[in-house]
Amino acid sequence: MTNKLILSKQAVAGTLESSDIQIIINQNNDKGIDIHLKSSVEKQYGNHIRQFIKEILLDLGIENAKLQAVDQGALDSTIRARTITALYRSAGITSDIDWEVLDR
């Protein structure tokens, strides 16, 4: 079981390139999870992407986070990898990363 993740600073993961998603995350005090998404496939997958990211955060015990995602058509596996990377970077953790979240 991983230790509780505490977001301590703004962190970024991913690029703005085609098929990728850029995730910027930071703490949000007690204001819950706030996700802003800019996606090239907003109509088709916008809601799914927002929900998917939220589930990843909740699964890792994050209840409060401010997140901006710029999506250029990324698949779920990419979205998950980038989100987890951004999260752990924000928490200042570089090892023992739980990549299997939502895949159990």
Place this chain on the structure above:
Amino acid sequence: MKIHYLRINEKKEDENTWSTLLEESGIKKDRNVDVVVGVFDGQECIATGSVLDNIIKCIAVKEDYKGGAVVSTLITHLEAVIYETFDSCFVYTKPENMKSFNFLGYKELVTVDDQVVFMEKALNDLEVYLDNIYQEVKVNFSVAAIVMNANPFTYGHQFLAEKASEENERVYIFVVSEDKSFVPFADRIKLVKSGTSHLKNVIVLETGPYMVSQATFPSYFLSNEKDKVNIQAMLDAKLFKEKIAPKLGISKRYVGEEPFSQTTLIYNQEMKRVFKGDLTLVELKRLSKCGREISASCVRKLWRENRFDEIKHLVPETTYKYILSKERNRKNDQ
């Protein structure tokens, strides 16, 4: 596609490459940059972008490479440079590029003259900044604003604040956050607060990057950028008029008449022109002591010359005490 830095100050070859590409694309060369990046297709430089603090500018992409992966890669790299130090990114670009930058997560702040659009990408952006300071405005409630550097806070600044406080229900005093002045920001805002504590309807806030900042008005901080002052002043004034004033219910902006600084004079003129009809610019004659208008630059000059007795009647007691304590600390360090 390869990306690497263009050492425009060290390698003549890089400088030439950069100049040529900018000229071809009709982008004005701006040497006030920290980092210049070049995107290469083989040996040919096909795109460039620069960063100054957290501002992206001087973006040029060769015609054949527009609309492709080049811009995404370029901006990703420039942002990576910025994110090492800052949380927010700003960009100056041509209005025709605005949609492209929207897709990359940028929001328009203000467009000027159909020549340049100023955009922001941040978790805590202008909208968040305004939400955090928003207070309900009742009907017929008169709200005024003053933007001051207060370097340091003088009787002149206090006079402006007092006048605005008398004539309006609420006054916002925005203190310039940019820390490029003789007196550090933390001290400047403290002195403004203590110098206006007797005014119950005055709220003292920081400008953040949205007023008289490196981002909105860099030439405020540079003495030799005369030709840029107008367009920057226009940008700053327009952003204030279109986004900041409406949200906070501000109908008036108070300034002191500017007999000394050319930059501030142009700024006041631009504000008057841009505000026309929507906002009132209230220009007050400067407070005078002994026949001379009070100015912070005068106070700083006297400070440098150790003429503290002459400073005493130009600034409130709180500022005077601060200056003396700074002087004491300086002497103690020697």
